[in-house]
Amino acid sequence: MSDSTQTETVVSALFDTAIGLCAIAWHGDTVVRFQLPEASEEQTLARITRPFDGSPVPESAPGPVIIEAIAGIRAHLDGAVDALRWIEVDLRGVPEFHRAVYAVTRAIDPGHTLSYGDIAGRIGAPGSAQAVGQALGRNPVPLIIPCHRVLAADHALHGFSAPGGIGTKARLLEIERTPGFGEPMLF
Structure with missing residues (x-):
């Protein structure tokens, strides 16, 4: 970056x-x-x-x-899943807290998710899950910094600020073959 x-x-x-x-x-x-x-x-x-x-x-x-x-x-x-970490992004002017959130978020592999609370803990700010969500809502490069891979503690799709809302989030997770999205549930 x-x-x-x-x-x-x-x-x-x-x-x-x-x-x-x-x-x-x-x-x-x-x-x-x-x-x-x-x-x-x-x-x-x-x-x-x-x-x-x-x-x-x-x-x-x-x-x-x-x-x-x-x-x-x-x-x-198109489904040829790539973490896209090789794309250089410029986050100059982004607050330090947001940059920390984006660094952890960018490290989430396709097909995997973390919760807002998980990210808060990983940046050393436990209890700041809501602030993590606010930072992700201001993500200037969604998909490249994969904010769609961050879920609520109950693994539900809450509050995705990108166009199409949670429908778009679910579609992106389905494209990445994330377990539980776009596939029939056995149980």
Whole structure:
């Protein structure tokens, strides 16, 4: 994850996936924002291009590294499950607590989950499950930082802030072949 000073303009692109039109924003070879599909192309574009430092984010053709990231995301959403940890993200400006939450969340392998409380404990802040949930609700790069792999203590799908809510969360877990999602239960 990059911490270097941003000197490049942030640009964005829309791209089709198995779950709909996604968007990505980057500077250089580093992703700064990812957007799951909204209800329309216009809403997805508006969401990914909301201002950075007061400036709109223009659309641009991605270079080779971002093309590779887009291909990896597409393949993942097509079922060729990949942790996507190789995609470099820039979390500069993100509060330290959120960064800690994102580091633990990014380490969750596809097909596995943790609870909000598990993450709170792993970052040394037991009892802060609600704050973990708030941090994940502000995740600038969902899927790349897989906040959908974080569940309530009862393993229920509560409060997923991405477009489509818990339906999207369940679909992502199903794509990743997470036990208990998208498969018949034997018991």
